[in-house]
Amino acid sequence: MSTTLTAAPAVTLPSADSRSVLTELRADCIRERAAALAESATSVPDAVAVSRAGRLLATIGEIDAALLRIDEGSYGRCGHCGAQMSAERLEARPFAAACVACEERTR
Numbered sequence: 669m670s671t672t673l674t675a676a677p678a679v680t681l682p683s684a685d686s687r688s689v690l691t692e693l694r695a696d697c698i699r700e701r702a703a704a705l706a707e708s709a710t711s712v713p714d715a716v717a718v719s720r721a722g723r724l725l726a727t728i729g730e731i732d733a734a735l736l737r738i739d740e741g742s743y744g745r746c747g748h749c750g751a752q753m754s755a756e757r758l759e760a761r762p763f764a765a766a767c768v769a770c771e772e773r774t775r
């Protein structure tokens with residue numbers, strides 16, 4: 669594992685990059701969901717595959733919402749407290765709608 673000593677600056681990723689990251693992620697989710705759905709369509713429905721397909725659909729919805737936020741210019745901002753999310757946060761979860769603190773509070 670490579671480590672860097674530079675502190676993560678609280679800057680937004682350029683939205684063009686964010687958009688391509690999200691678009692790729694969305695395509696991955698759709699592919700994975702298709703695979704999960706194919707798995708769950710066997711004679712005995714596979715509960716794990718069914719729930720995975722459901723989770724992937726929810727993620728696709730979150731990605732769509734993030735893409736919309738890029739269009740609206742609010743991408744990278746927490747939907748709860750309005751704080752700018754760290755680049756680290758957006759790298760770990762590019763479609764995050766809330767900062768870590770808010771997400772933990774609402775969990």
Ligand SMILES: [Zn+2]
Pocket residue numbers: 746747748749750751766767768769770771
């Ligand atoms: Zn927040």
